[in-house]
Amino acid sequence: MNKKMIITIDGPAGAGKSTVSKMLAKRLGYIYLDTGSLYRALAYKALKDKIVLDDDSALDSLCSNISIVLKKIDGQMKVYVDGEDVGDKIRTEEIGLTASKISAFAIVRQRLLQLQREAGAQGGIVTEGRDMGSVVFPHADYKFYLDADIEERIKRRHKELFGKGNTSELQSIQKDMLVRDKQDSKREIAPLRPTSSSIIIDSTKLSVPEVIEKIIQQMSSK
Ligand code: DC
Numbered sequence: 001m002n003k004k005m006i007i008t009i010d011g012p013a014g015a016g017k018s019t020v021s022k023m024l025a026k027r028l029g030y031i032y033l034d035t036g037s038l039y040r041a042l043a044y045k046a047l048k049d050k051i052v053l054d055d056d057s058a059l060d061s062l063c064s065n066i067s068i069v070l071k072k073i074d075g076q077m078k079v080y081v082d083g084e085d086v087g088d089k090i091r092t093e094e095i096g097l098t099a100s101k102i103s104a105f106a107i108v109r110q111r112l113l114q115l116q117r118e119a120g121a122q123g124g125i126v127t128e129g130r131d132m133g134s135v136v137f138p139h140a141d142y143k144f145y146l147d148a149d150i151e152e153r154i155k156r157r158h159k160e161l162f163g164k165g166n167t168s169e170l171q172s173i174q175k176d177m178l179v180r181d182k183q184d185s186k187r188e189i190a191p192l193r194p195t196s197s198s199i200i201i202d203s204t205k206l207s208v209p210e211v212i213e214k215i216i217q218q219m220s221s222k
Pocket residue numbers: 013035036037039040096099100103104128129130131132180184
């Protein structure tokens with residue numbers, strides 16, 4: 001595996017994409033790019049500036065007036081919004097839902113496309129999101145689609161939020177996740193779905209190292 005490849009990992013919220021992508025990137029000595037954080041960056045600014053979200057012209061001005069910069073730090077692309085390292089601030093359920101909502105708009109997707117392609121231009125990247133294999137990197141070397149049963153995804157998200165001191169109820173996480181699944185997969189532009197060349201992995205009963213092994217196996221067998 002000498003070539004600096006582009007590896008995409010798409011899938012629904014809570015399927016384990018971030019953990020798997022981060023570990024895979026580390027193992028390969030690649031950069032890790034979490035594209036959800038770019039949509040979250042826009043949502044963060046929209047909420048901060050109290051922008052009415054289904055108004056096209058407000059989204060237009062949001063997209064024109066935001067500075068989003070990706071900086072390569074410790075093998076990861078970190079996101080800066082108007083010069084601010086937004087780090088953990090964008091990892092809330094509210095921002096996730098808002099990001100999902102605004103991600104259905106063409107202007108938002110267009111605003112972030114170039115940024116994502118530039119980040120992957122040199123290869124040597126593991127990038128995760130919803131449309132990595134279908135739209136952003138259609139010529140990726142390997143396209144994975146990571147899925148898991150909804151109950152398992154809810155449990156994982158609950159554990160993750162709990163670890164960060166957030167005591168959201170399972171029920172409210174379930175509600176948010178169903179909304180996000182629907183919004184992300186039913187939208188007209190770049191909906192979440194595997195491509196014809198995606199390798200689908202169901203992680204419901206697998207640990208993170210087991211998922212990584214499956215990915216590495218697939219990559220060595222092709
Ligand atoms: O991966 P995430 O949960 O941080 O992403 C937040 C939202 O951003 C997700 O619900 C939909 C949107 N998104 C997208 O539309 N396309 C991507 N490539 C990544 C995220």
